[in-house]
Amino acid sequence: MKMPASARRAFAVLAILTLAIFQAGPADAQTSDLVSQNALRVCADPANDPVSSQDETGYENKLAELMAAKLDLPVQYTWFPQATGFIRNTLAAKQCDVVMGYAQGHELVLNTNHYYTSVYVLIVPADGDLAGVETLGDPALKGRRVGVIAGTPPSAHMARNGLIATARPYNLFVDRRVESPAVDMLEDLNSGEIDAAILWGPLGGPLVKEGYPGLKVIPLIREERPPRLFFRITMGVRHGEKVWQRKLNSLIRRNQDEINALLAEAGVPLVSDLGTEVLEPSQ
Template sequence: MLAKLKHFPLFLMLFSLGLPVSAEEATTTNEFNVDMDMGRGGEPRRVPDPSEFKVCAEADNLPFSNMKKEGFENRIAELIAEDLGKKLSFQWWHHMLGYYRNTLNAYRCDVIIGTVAYNDMLMTTKPYYRSTYAFVYRKDSGYNITDWDSPDLRKAKNIGVVDKTPVASALNDKDLMANAKPYRIFRDLTMPPSKLIDDLVAGEIDVAIVWGPIAGYYAKKSSVPLVVVPTPEYEGMPAQAKLQFNIAMGVRKRDKERQAMIQEVLDRRQADILKILDEYGIPHVPVVDERAEKAKKRGAVIPKNE
């Protein structure tokens, strides 16, 4: 679907950012040798170990995480666990519908390292970084693309975008849909996250517009010099289809003590976390208090504790 997006459900938005999603109709997998009945009604639950920092992590989703612990979320988890003096462990699962239900809410693990802030399926910390979609193009192209009105964006004959992402709204408004080449990464699970960057390097597309962490990480690893430019927020976007997102850590909805413990570490180690993001090439922009902005727009009083 490459039509103007009027509604962008939370699970699609999370999926488009490479973040874990959840839905009741999800399928499950037992390839990680786990008890699939754990945490279900009437069945035993794992009892969290106070000495353990157990993270729910995706098994093969770089640059975020993988089973070799090569992702930036793996690194951030290591930093948090070390600061707390706890033993780090992971419950691996695949990036798929039902992720929260089968991991965090089944008590197989206790922490999600990266999710959209104020995700109503979880209790989240304050945002610890904010990222954005990014324009990516070859350095030798001669392009200078900084925003949606850049003349060089209109010159691009093939603009690679991931199907069903908010980018479609901006391209549609700028009459650039005819130049868009959709990649159905959500439907074709054999297509790697690096596919757009790979095709950009190969000359199959002229510009890629990709979620920032994916853009920055794979551009940094590219054998061909690439330019990565964070997209500005597009003013014409509906609220459900914005381009910049605050990212936070998540715990179970009633796990206030764990949330507070993690928040203290995030506050102490913010500079170290940003260094990890920079090391991986992850573009980040200043965190925006989106709840305050929404309250201002509707004339509401901003709560003192927020």
């Protein structure tokens, strides 16, 4: 029986596609052709200590090393300040293939599954009268000089609780090679220029652990009104690169315990997915 012409054409197309897949080889079949097969190409800020730094001592640098080791690849960096234009000049420009830490749901990237959840923290002198504060509505904060990064979610809570008039704002969008608002804030707290500081936990927690033993880090998990102060953190890849995303998801799932240990060692405060409970390192 003679095969219809349409069926012959369909069969020919299928044969060509099958041949192309086999000729591509295992590595090419597993990731987008835009993703390097020779290195884990990471987009990173060169001066965002303790998160990432050009001397590769940040905890995201260590996370990149862990992921690269599991892939049996070296790490290769594209450095760019993590401010306006970061994604456009790195990931979107195809200079690198992954951002190691990115908030879930951000439209500029395709997010992997989240590998940790963290929260904003209140930082106070460990032996001071604010050491027992757990919420920004605590009357003990009234009239105090509280440092906060301008425009971040805690600012709304501070305004609601009447703390803005005496607040000390610090810049949000900076080139950290020449300015470090988080370090400036902690230095001011240490010297008594301000009474408390509010920082994103994955920044403030490690900084305190590294260099400010007299300060206490209090995760703000008891704020009940919006905006939320906890965020789930993912790795970010280019839109459309679903195979690469799934490969990283698999790496995250299989190595979650090592990732948790790395973050806990750095001093990152880890909380439950709904931001209601502080997790112990073993969790």
